[in-house]
Amino acid sequence: MTAAYAILLYAGALILVLGLAVKIKQYASTPAPLKIPTTPAPTTTGGVVLRMAREVFLFQSLFRANKWIWLFGWMFHAALVLILARHLRYFTEPVWDWVALIQPFGIYAGFAFVAGLAGLWVRRIVVERIRYITGPSDHLMLAILMGIAASGLAMKFVAPTDIVAMKAFILGLLYFDWQPMPGDPAVLVHLALVALLMIVFPFSKLLHAPGVFFSPTRNQADNPRDVRYAPGE
Amino acid sequence: MDDFTLPELKLPGDIPKIACGSMAHSQPYSAAPDHQEALGFPGELVEDWHDKAIAKFGEILDRQRALKVYMDACVKCGACTDKCHYFLGTGDPKNMPVARQDLMRKIYRRYFTFAGKWFPWLVGAKDLTRDVLDEWYSYFHQCSQCRRCSVYCPYGIDTAEFSMAAREIMDHIGMGQKYCNEIIGKVHDIGNNLGLPQKALGATLEDLEEDIEEETGVAVRLPLDVQGADILLITPSADFFAEPHVDGLIGYAKVFHQAGVSWTISSKASEAANFAMFIGSHDQMGKIAERIRDAALELGVKRIIVGECGHAWRVAYNFWDTLVGPFDFLDPGYPIPQHICEFTYDLIEKGELNFDKSANDHMTLTFHDSCNVARASRMGDEPGGQFKIPRAVVKACCNNFVEMDADTIHENTFCCGGGGGLLTDDLIELRAKGASPRMGAFEQVAQDHGVTHMVAICAICKTQFSKIMPMYGYEMDNIVGVHQLVSNALILDGQITTEEEETVDG
Numbered sequence: 001m002t003a004a005y006a007i008l009l010y011a012g013a014l015i016l017v018l019g020l021a022v023k024i025k026q027y028a029s030t031p032a033p034l035k036i037p038t039t040p041a042p043t044t045t046g047g048v049v050l051r052m053a054r055e056v057f058l059f060q061s062l063f064r065a066n067k068w069i070w071l072f073g074w075m076f077h078a079a080l081v082l083i084l085a086r087h088l089r090y091f092t093e094p095v096w097d098w099v100a101l102i103q104p105f106g107i108y109a110g111f112a113f114v115a116g117l118a119g120l121w122v123r124r125i126v127v128e129r130i131r132y133i134t135g136p137s138d139h140l141m142l143a144i145l146m147g148i149a150a151s152g153l154a155m156k157f158v159a160p161t162d163i164v165a166m167k168a169f170i171l172g173l174l175y176f177d178w179q180p181m182p183g184d185p186a187v188l189v190h191l192a193l194v195a196l197l198m199i200v201f202p203f204s205k206l207l208h209a210p211g212v213f214f215s216p217t218r219n220q221a222d223n224p225r226d227v228r229y230a231p232g233e
Numbered sequence: 234m235d236d237f238t239l240p241e242l243k244l245p246g247d248i249p250k251i252a253c254g255s256m257a258h259s260q261p262y263s264a265a266p267d268h269q270e271a272l273g274f275p276g277e278l279v280e281d282w283h284d285k286a287i288a289k290f291g292e293i294l295d296r297q298r299a300l301k302v303y304m305d306a307c308v309k310c311g312a313c314t315d316k317c318h319y320f321l322g323t324g325d326p327k328n329m330p331v332a333r334q335d336l337m338r339k340i341y342r343r344y345f346t347f348a349g350k351w352f353p354w355l356v357g358a359k360d361l362t363r364d365v366l367d368e369w370y371s372y373f374h375q376c377s378q379c380r381r382c383s384v385y386c387p388y389g390i391d392t393a394e395f396s397m398a399a400r401e402i403m404d405h406i407g408m409g410q411k412y413c414n415e416i417i418g419k420v421h422d423i424g425n426n427l428g429l430p431q432k433a434l435g436a437t438l439e440d441l442e443e444d445i446e447e448e449t450g451v452a453v454r455l456p457l458d459v460q461g462a463d464i465l466l467i468t469p470s471a472d473f474f475a476e477p478h479v480d481g482l483i484g485y486a487k488v489f490h491q492a493g494v495s496w497t498i499s500s501k502a503s504e505a506a507n508f509a510m511f512i513g514s515h516d517q518m519g520k521i522a523e524r525i526r527d528a529a530l531e532l533g534v535k536r537i538i539v540g541e542c543g544h545a546w547r548v549a550y551n552f553w554d555t556l557v558g559p560f561d562f563l564d565p566g567y568p569i570p571q572h573i574c575e576f577t578y579d580l581i582e583k584g585e586l587n588f589d590k591s592a593n594d595h596m597t598l599t600f601h602d603s604c605n606v607a608r609a610s611r612m613g614d615e616p617g618g619q620f621k622i623p624r625a626v627v628k629a630c631c632n633n634f635v636e637m638d639a640d641t642i643h644e645n646t647f648c649c650g651g652g653g654g655l656l657t658d659d660l661i662e663l664r665a666k667g668a669s670p671r672m673g674a675f676e677q678v679a680q681d682h683g684v685t686h687m688v689a690i691c692a693i694c695k696t697q698f699s700k701i702m703p704m705y706g707y708e709m710d711n712i713v714g715v716h717q718l719v720s721n722a723l724i725l726d727g728q729i730t731t732e733e734e735e736t737v738d739g
């Protein structure tokens with residue numbers, strides 16, 4: 001069991017990293033032949049960095065578009081960041097101070113994560129327009145994330161797992177010195193789904209994460225009369 | 234052609250129930266073989282259209298980052314679903330921006346992605362069939378490339394990029410659209426979209442000079458092909474004869490006259506419009522832009538000023554320099570290119586123009602931001618100058634001005650319904666329905682604030698509204714141009730005034 005999961009997780013991590021690298025390289029090497037920022041747009045590079053930061057951290061455009069989608073989407077993403085940060089404690093020894101500090105918030109984040117996802121999922125089913133554009137893969141993605149959240153919360157609140165053994169297993173993976181994995185069902189489900197998520201990442205809409213940085217309508221400065229735009233020259 | 238009913242007026246915030254397939258029948262006339270071939274496209278649908286289309290698709294993906302990223306990045310969040318005026322006006326779900334993109338994305342997935350090759354059912358990948366192609370022809374000609382969707386998308390996904398690419402692919406397999414391709418042909422052959430030859434153009438300008446002199450007593454010139462003039466005016470050809478456009482042209486002429494600058498129109502480049510943008514052809518876009526550069530060089534001008542036209546301003550402002558630049562032979566002391574509103578605004582700021590605002594007192598005005606000016610270009614030095622400057626010019630010329638709902642102006646503006654190469658009678662149903670969100674916002678201020686006229690800054694908007702406003706119970710002349718108002722109110726030096734007048738300083 002330990003070996004199977006170790007291989008699965010290595011494979012997932014490898015596919016995630018390589019897949020993303022390939023995709024990012026494709027995006028970066030495809031030319032942007034013309035200036036097409038959605039205006040009003042910043043006129044300087046510094047301004048573009050700020051615009052991008054507002055998009056990435058605050059979901060500015062989404063906020064303007066639809067307050068509900070923004071609320072659920074932002075909640076889910078912010079929670080995800082906290083949760084990931086909280087999980088660093090399984091990867092570091094000794095645990096970094098700031099990681100120790102945010103542990104309690106990580107727990108709340110678990111619930112916010114579920115609430116955000118649930119909100120998005122309900123909208124997919126209830127709002128006619130969004131139901132129309134939703135495909136099987138959109139439900140699958142939500143199901144994977146929900147499964148990860150549910151199994152994670154179960155480990156904490158329903159059937160506590162041997163955290164010490166868990167950490168030893170993960171550190172073992174990191175240092176190529178395999179340790180036995182705790183065998184509770186919640187752990188098996190949690191890790192299997194995490195591996196699955198890593199595997200589908202570079203082949204799915206999760207590519208929005210690197211994609212947003214390459215979006216010409218958002219990352220170009222509006223300065224064609226000041227600076228000659230001549231890609232490929 | 235007119236057997237359709239207009240939708241209930243869409244007030245800002247109204248969202249229709251979806252009506253599947255309600256606009257599936259809407260297709261523009263297809264381009265005749267000789268119009269296709271003149272642009273280097275096959276005359277009719279080629280035998281191996283499937284392979285050719287996929288090959289072209291791949292080629293575009295490799296040369297346009299926007300499309301490549303946007304194919305992958307959409308998360309189906311739905312934020313754009315209620316943003317397109319064609320969806321709001323028709324309820325057809327395939328007019329929701331994301332659904333329109335998906336018509337292309339499902340083909341992308343099937344032929345260009347791992348997931349689509351192996352799990353087509355999961356990710357909605359589909360083979361490119363004749364039915365899909367027909368659907369493309371229909372729905373990619375129901376997008377005016379207005380970019381409203383791109384404002385609201387968390388990744389800035391711009392459906393206009395999809396429509397342009399889809400039209401380019403269709404052109405290359407022999408499925409071109411009549412309206413755009415015929416017009417591009419005319420620009421190459423004659424110099425403008427309307428096919429107005431040099432002689433007729435000269436005569437028209439002379440007539441206008443007479444009209445102005447008769448009305449004002451001042452000899453305002455509209456010079457054609459004047460070698461060595463300082464300024465070359467590039468304006469949409471509708472300005473030469475269509476109403477209300479021509480009143481705007483008179484406005485430009487009066488402003489130039491009052492400013493005392495030397496200027497000229499070119500018969501070789503008597504057209505600002507560049508419909509090649511609508512069909513996604515950078516090649517054609519460059520060729521059309523090249524005429525303007527050539528004309529500027531031949532005439533030896535120092536500056537280029539662009540008249541009131543939305544997409545033309547986008548092409549001029551954003552693309553000219555990249556496609557056919559550098560324009561280093563022009564005077565770098567002025568913006569290259571400059572918008573006519575920037576020119577007039579500068580003079581107003583310097584206090585060099587005097588207006589009789591009461592000349593526009595018979596109207597209460599509101600301003601319709603044109604998509605390509607609002608969301609795809611700029612005026613002035615600051616972001617948002619494209620909103621401020623034309624409004625400042627309008628307000629300098631009138632006493633009664635009211636804004637429409639905030640969700641329908643500035644970068645949130647609604648397309649007039651006729652942009653993006655759709656301004657043709659064979660798409661009149663689409664145009665009429667697509668105008669309903671704008672007409673709803675107009676109706677609101679008409680009722681609440683007594684607004685009577687809408688000011689636009691684009692030849693397509695002006696033509697579209699003169700046709701559509703009567704369908705919604707207004708008059709065709711309830712649409713006016715910015716420089717039409719300028720023309721009404723500007724007091725020329727030495728002008729004879731018949732009416733009693735009340736001069737208000739701009």
Ligand code: SF4
Nearest residue numbers: 307308310311313386
């Ligand atoms: S707003 Fe953008 S990401 Fe969301 S569904 Fe529309 S195109 Fe896709």
Ligand code: SF4
Nearest residue numbers: 317376377379380382
């Ligand atoms: S670009 Fe404009 S017309 Fe096209 S889908 Fe987006 S909102 Fe609709």
